[in-house]
Amino acid sequence: xxxxxxxxxxxxxxxxxxxxxxxxxxxxxxxxxxxRHAKAIYNYCFRQTGSWASAEDLVSVVFLEAWRRRRDVGxxxxxxxxxxxxxATNVCRNSLRSTRRHRAALxxxxxxxxxxxxxxxxxxxxxxxxxxxxxxxxxxxxxRHEQEVLGxxxxxxxxxxxxxxxxxxxxxxxxxxxxRARARLSGHLNLPELEETP
Amino acid sequence: xxxxSPPPERDLDPERKLAIRSVLGATEPPRRPxxxxxxxxxxxxxxxxxxxxxxxxHDEPPAGGSGGGVGTxxxxxxxxxxxxxxxxxxxxxxxxxxPDLANWTPPTxxxxxxxxxxxxxxxxxxxxxxxxxxxxxxTYMDGRWxxxxxxxxxxxxxxxxxxxxxxxxxxxRKPEQLKVPSVDDNDAFAVSxxxxxxxxxxxxxxxxxxxxxxxxPKGVGRIEYTLPDGETEAARINGxxxxxxxxxxxxxxxxxxxxxxxxTVTLRRSDGSVIRTFKLEWGTQTCAAISHxx
Numbered sequence: 001x002x003x004x005x006x007x008x009x010x011x012x013x014x015x016x017x018x019x020x021x022x023x024x025x026x027x028x029x030x031x032x033x034x035x036r037h038a039k040a041i042y043n044y045c046f047r048q049t050g051s052w053a054s055a056e057d058l059v060s061v062v063f064l065e066a067w068r069r070r071r072d073v074g075x076x077x078x079x080x081x082x083x084x085x086x087x088a089t090n091v092c093r094n095s096l097r098s099t100r101r102h103r104a105a106l107x108x109x110x111x112x113x114x115x116x117x118x119x120x121x122x123x124x125x126x127x128x129x130x131x132x133x134x135x136x137x138x139x140x141x142x143x144r145h146e147q148e149v150l151g152x153x154x155x156x157x158x159x160x161x162x163x164x165x166x167x168x169x170x171x172x173x174x175x176x177x178x179x180r181a182r183a184r185l186s187g188h189l190n191l192p193e194l195e196e197t198p
Numbered sequence: 199x200x201x202x203s204p205p206p207e208r209d210l211d212p213e214r215k216l217a218i219r220s221v222l223g224a225t226e227p228p229r230r231p232x233x234x235x236x237x238x239x240x241x242x243x244x245x246x247x248x249x250x251x252x253x254x255x256h257d258e259p260p261a262g263g264s265g266g267g268v269g270t271x272x273x274x275x276x277x278x279x280x281x282x283x284x285x286x287x288x289x290x291x292x293x294x295x296x297p298d299l300a301n302w303t304p305p306t307x308x309x310x311x312x313x314x315x316x317x318x319x320x321x322x323x324x325x326x327x328x329x330x331x332x333x334x335x336x337t338y339m340d341g342r343w344x345x346x347x348x349x350x351x352x353x354x355x356x357x358x359x360x361x362x363x364x365x366x367x368x369x370x371r372k373p374e375q376l377k378v379p380s381v382d383d384n385d386a387f388a389v390s391x392x393x394x395x396x397x398x399x400x401x402x403x404x405x406x407x408x409x410x411x412x413x414x415p416k417g418v419g420r421i422e423y424t425l426p427d428g429e430t431e432a433a434r435i436n437g438x439x440x441x442x443x444x445x446x447x448x449x450x451x452x453x454x455x456x457x458x459x460x461x462t463v464t465l466r467r468s469d470g471s472v473i474r475t476f477k478l479e480w481g482t483q484t485c486a487a488i489s490h491x492x
Contacts, residue, residue, distance in 0.1 A: 028490065030222050038215060043207040052208070059210065060218045067222055105221045112217040112318055128205035135204060155204050185202075 015080035026070060034063055037081050040156065041088050047155045048092035050132040052125045057099055060109055062088045064102045077165060085158065085166035089148055139185065146181040149174055216315060216368075220322030299378065299413065299438040308335035312345040312368075316358035319370045320349065325488050326373035327354035337436040341443035343394045346409050348439050350376055357411025357486075359443065361394055370489040371411055378438070381415040384476055387463045389423070390487035394445055406446040408461070410486065414440055419468030426458035 015036070018029045041062050046055035066073075066087050075083060091098040099106060139147055145167075152163040153174065160178075164171040210218075313335050320329055330351040338347035343361035350356075357371035369390050379386035389410040395402040408425055414435055421433035425444050433442040460477040461484065467473060478484055 027222070031219055031490075034215075034219055034222060038218070039207065039209045042210050046208075047204050056210070056214060060221075063218065063222055108221050109214070109217040112220065112321055113211075113213055128208075131205050135202065138202075154202060 014078040016075040016078045019075045019080065026067075030063070030067055030070070033066075033080050033084075037084050038063070040081060041084055044085060044088050044151065044156050045092055046128075047132060047151055048088075049095065050129055050136050052129065054095065057106055058088070058091055058095060060106060061095075061098045061102050062091050064105055065091055065098065077162070079162075082158065082162040082165035085152060085156065085162075086168060089152075089166060093144070139181075142181050142184055146177045146184070149177040150181050153178055213314070213318065216318045220318060299376070302336060302437045302439075304334050304336045305338065309338055309340070309345050309347065312338070312347055312358075312360040313349070315360050315368045316347060316349055316356070316370065319358065319368055319489055320356055320373065323356075323370060323373065323488060326356070327375050329354050329356055329373055337434075337439040337441060339434045339436075339441045339443065342445050343407065343443070346411060346441045346443050348411050348441065352376065355413070357409075357441070359390065359409040359411075359487075361407065361409070361443065362398065367398070368489065369409065369487045371486045372488045376413070378413050379415050381418060381465055381473055383415075384463075384478065384483060386412050386415070387421070387423075388478065388483040388486035389442075389461060391484050392487070392490060393450060404450040405448075406450055408442075408444045408484075410442045412440055414438055415465070417467060418465050418473060420466040420470070422464040422466070424462040424464070426461065 015033060018024060018032065021029075038059060042055055042059040045058040045062065046052055049055055049058065062084060066084060069087070073083065077083075139150060142150065148167060149163060152158045152166055153160065158166065160171045160174045164174045167174070317331075317333065320333070329349060330353075333349040333351040333356075335347050336350050336355075338345055341361065344359070346357070346359040346361070348355055348357050353376055354373050355376050356373035359369045360367075362368065369392055371390060387410060389408045391406070391408050393404045394407040395404045397403065406427075408423070410423070410433070414421070414437075419435070421435065421440055421442070422430050423433065423442055423444065424430045425446075427446045427448070429444065431442055431444040433440040458480075460480060462475060462477050464475045465473040
């Protein structure tokens with residue numbers, strides 16, 4: 001025997017179990033978190049900005065920023081996703097400043113990407129962006145914090161607890177912000193019914 | 199009334215994902231190495247990308263065990279029998295690049311997607327010899343899970359396994375100078391170990407997986423690995439290069455990779471006679487990849 005405690009492979013373990021592992025290798029753990037959550041964060045950034053190109057940069061910045069702050073953070077849920085949504089919310093809110101901080105890394109990423117997307121994909125992306133722009137215009141009248149709750153709960157499908165963790169506010173605040181947003185948008189938008197979470 | 203549903207979700211382009219992962223953590227070394235023995239092997243830095251799913255806590259199967267010798271149709275002779283057939287060579291002295299290596303004609307239609315993934319991985323490598331941007335695939339093999347290949351720019355070479363590439367995963371061996379190793383250089387036959395899965399999800403089915411790559415030492419006509427599952431896998435030799443991939447048939451389960459026997463390597467001449475047989479050290483010779491733990 002090796003004398004080491006027998007543990008499941010990282011692929012089987014929750015984000016929190018990986019995070020709290022005293023022997024964790026940060027690069028390995030971050031690689032895995034990226035694999036697990038890049039898509040969700042990418043789409044969240046798209047919905048926040050209405051641009052796939054911006055979302056591509058911002059998802060990079062979110063993970064670079066999360067990497068930078070990894071030693072100051074403890075995960076309080078099994079999934080790192082609420083925390084990453086929180087990072088993403090701040091990154092998207094201050095996108096100019098965030099991208100400036102990581103411009104060297106962004107340049108290294110872009111240097112590795114040579115080929116543009118095929119034309120048909122570009123057309124779909126443009127359609128998506130037009131649709132998202134319309135949606136964003138429709139909710140622009142809301143205060144920013146209500147837009148953020150809407151983005152997390154309605155568009156990204158987080159439950160209230162996860163949204164509260166992402167935004168660093170009590171669950172009750174998420175509920176009330178969402179209720180106000182729904183009331184303000186009533187009559188203008190067809191809001192999907194949301195399941196109440198405890 | 200406007201419907202509030204946003205457009206359907208998209209995934210990041212695989213190439214971009216690789217590029218992002220290559221810069222994650224590239225600015226500073228990780229807090230702890232995944233495998234302490236890597237440091238002993240001189241693999242102290244880590245490539246920025248952790249491109250496969252390694253297993254923390256499973257990186258040091260115990261040394262010992264009886265080794266191979268129960269291969270499928272291939273018997274592993276005792277090491278002493280092999281060693282007695284060749285005069286001793288200076289262990290660490292590599293020969294100069296022979297003409298057959300310098301003049302080797304690379305495949306005309308190499309796997310482009312796999313090559314691209316490997317080149318991206320190489321671009322993020324912070325350790326080992328540097329390969330120029332014009333590095334070409336000089337040999338490759340397609341196995342059960344995907345493609346392994348060797349890239350070289352004529353001065354340095356790097357082995358790469360893209361068996362998880364449909365899931366955007368790959369494994370990069372530490373790039374080395376393009377020199378033919380001695381038959382006594384055990385490190386030249388180090389393997390990389392990780393896992394494969396069709397699903398590549400936490401609840402998917404995972405299999406232990408080994409791969410290796412290298413340059414063929416002078417006089418060697420066949421390279422065999424007897425792996426911990428008892429199977430013997432012959433490396434695919436193509437001109438001056440060789441590649442080996444091996445996947446366990448039985449899925450990984452808790453405990454299946456403890457008390458494993460050491461991996462046995464058998465080097466044979468073209469006529470099948472044994473040049474030498476030796477066992478790889480767990481850790482130092484089973485963690486050849488620099489892009490992930492093992």
